[in-house]
Amino acid sequence: MDPVHATIHPEVPGEKTKIGTSLVDTAASAIQSFGPTKQIHQHLCAFHFYADDMTRQVEAHHYCGHRNDEMRQCLIYDSPDADARLIGLEYIVTEDLFLTLPDSEKPLWHSHEYEVKSGVLFLPGVPGPVERKDLEKVAKTYGKTIHFWQVDKGDDLPLGLPQVMMALTRDGQLYPSLAKDVETRYSVSFEKERQNRAYMEGLAHGIHPKANAAGVGLKTVLREIECKPSGQPEPSVHRVFV
Amino acid sequence: MSSTSERNGAGAGKNGIPAGKPVSTGQQILDKGAQMLQSFKPINQMSQHACTFALYSQDMSRQIETHHFITRLNQDFLQAAVYDSDDSDARLIGIEYIVSDATFEKLPPDEQKLWHSHAYEIKSGLWIHPRMPEMIVTPELKNLAKTYGKFWCTWQTDRGDKLPLGPPSLMMSPQAEGEGVVNHELVTKRDEKYKMSKEDLVKSRIEIPEPEWINPMADYWRQHKKCFGVDVESTKMKIETDYSIYS
Numbered sequence: 310m311d312p313v314h315a316t317i318h319p320e321v322p323g324e325k326t327k328i329g330t331s332l333v334d335t336a337a338s339a340i341q342s343f344g345p346t347k348q349i350h351q352h353l354c355a356f357h358f359y360a361d362d363m364t365r366q367v368e369a370h371h372y373c374g375h376r377n378d379e380m381r382q383c384l385i386y387d388s389p390d391a392d393a394r395l396i397g398l399e400y401i402v403t404e405d406l407f408l409t410l411p412d413s414e415k416p417l418w419h420s421h422e423y424e425v426k427s428g429v430l431f432l433p434g435v436p437g438p439v440e441r442k443d444l445e446k447v448a449k450t451y452g453k454t455i456h457f458w459q460v461d462k463g464d465d466l467p468l469g470l471p472q473v474m475m476a477l478t479r480d481g482q483l484y485p486s487l488a489k490d491v492e493t494r495y496s497v498s499f500e501k502e503r504q505n506r507a508y509m510e511g512l513a514h515g516i517h518p519k520a521n522a523a524g525v526g527l528k529t530v531l532r533e534i535e536c537k538p539s540g541q542p543e544p545s546v547h548r549v550f551v
Numbered sequence: 552m553s554s555t556s557e558r559n560g561a562g563a564g565k566n567g568i569p570a571g572k573p574v575s576t577g578q579q580i581l582d583k584g585a586q587m588l589q590s591f592k593p594i595n596q597m598s599q600h601a602c603t604f605a606l607y608s609q610d611m612s613r614q615i616e617t618h619h620f621i622t623r624l625n626q627d628f629l630q631a632a633v634y635d636s637d638d639s640d641a642r643l644i645g646i647e648y649i650v651s652d653a654t655f656e657k658l659p660p661d662e663q664k665l666w667h668s669h670a671y672e673i674k675s676g677l678w679i680h681p682r683m684p685e686m687i688v689t690p691e692l693k694n695l696a697k698t699y700g701k702f703w704c705t706w707q708t709d710r711g712d713k714l715p716l717g718p719p720s721l722m723m724s725p726q727a728e729g730e731g732v733v734n735h736e737l738v739t740k741r742d743e744k745y746k747m748s749k750e751d752l753v754k755s756r757i758e759i760p761e762p763e764w765i766n767p768m769a770d771y772w773r774q775h776k777k778c779f780g781v782d783v784e785s786t787k788m789k790i791e792t793d794y795s796i797y798s
Contacts, residue, residue: 321627322627322657330690332690337598342637345618345638346594350583379571383643414553414716457648538612
């Protein structure tokens with residue numbers, strides 16, 4: 310049996326926006342410039358699961374901008390609607406950039422090859438041929454995703470620690486009910502797209518063994534530490550847990 | 552495996568040059584095409600740009616200027632994408648959530664210690680809405696002075712990281728004393744950029760009331776003299792569904 314948790318949209322506690330407040334918002338959105346967020350030009354839909362719990366799977370709406378040809382930065386929302394919750398962010402880099410990362414960093418990144426090739430990652434509203442042109446590139450990238458708001462377990466506020474998220478790497482991981490739900494809402498067929506994308510190439514060097522949580526799992530831990538006296542440089546501590 | 556206390560490693564450089572080749576013409580056309588066909592409702596809801604400063608909890612001597620692009624979900628809740636500048640090539644460095652005092656007081660204490668207060672930032676002229684007449688934003692500043700924020704920074708561009716490295720850092724807000732005092736040069740740079748003066752703002756904001764109560768669990772370092780680091784550890788991935796978390 311599949312849980313139906315990923316489509317939970319808990320209501321954020323709080324009063325309706327007051328008129329005075331919304332007037333300030335309206336004035337600000339007219340007067341201020343939004344340079345960084347104007348660079349966002351792409352809406353990508355895919356699924357993430359928690360790096361320590363594959364059974365918790367979340368529909369993730371990525372709104373991405375290119376920093377350059379080798380890197381995108383994305384805001385992640387739980388829906389494509391105006392009242393969507395900002396639940397996380399993702400950085401997407403080419404294989405070449407990924408390979409420059411220190412080994413201790415690589416497990417935090419996930420491969421995109423399977424997500425693209427299996428048809429589950431898509432650009433809502435973009436016709437297949439145009440979409441595939443871009444996804445040919447995405448298939449060769451790695452992503453680092455952090456979620457800050459666990460809407461899937463019903464949190465009505467962003468509670469607790471940031472969570473490292475992972476992406477699908479093979480058949481049988483994604484809940485069929487979750488897949489069906491998205492396919493229905495967006496009139497897409499993952500199976501058909503899988504066939505359309507069969508020609509695509511993946512990572513030139515194959516999926517790095519240290520990527521995708523090094524094939525194990527990851528969790529974040531909060532540590533209470535002594536505050537550094539101001540003006541003192543950080544001591545050179547290198548923590549290794551793996 | 553990876554910790555906020557780590558020094559920067561490979562993949563990082565001291566200069567601000569971004570890793571990667573410039574965007575190609577082909578990619579620009581693809582991007583333009585997607586942009587015309589797709590809708591961007593969550594992004595279009597962003598209604599405020601605020602500029603302020605933040606301090607790393609694991610080392611409060613490291614301080615950054617931050618640019619928040621804010622969406623309001625209701626009177627008591629705001630969510631912000633945080634960038635390292637307001638230019639079109641700005642780096643996305645984190646996310647901040649802002650809640651009213653009413654919402655904050657209902658949070659469990661273990662959660663409250665991750666949040667910081669905003670009163671000092673507002674009253675001392677550190678928090679600004681660039682290019683907005685002060686008179687128009689005053690009602691919003693009165694609201695914000697009573698709020699708390701939770702800011703996770705995912706890209707330590709201040710130490711020259713070319714790519715985002717390590718776990719997210721918990722960020723603190725500037726305060727009047729101790730480790731919380733914001734670096735004078737950072738403020739001067741901001742004042743010059745926006746042709747403004749912190750001192751003028753302090754005067755014009757004198758009428759904004761100080762909150763009667765700031766919960767001592769917020770700004771945890773002030774009362775408890777402890778800071779926070781975040782580590783990423785290796786663990787076993789759960790692959791069987793546990794329904795108990797949904798009850």
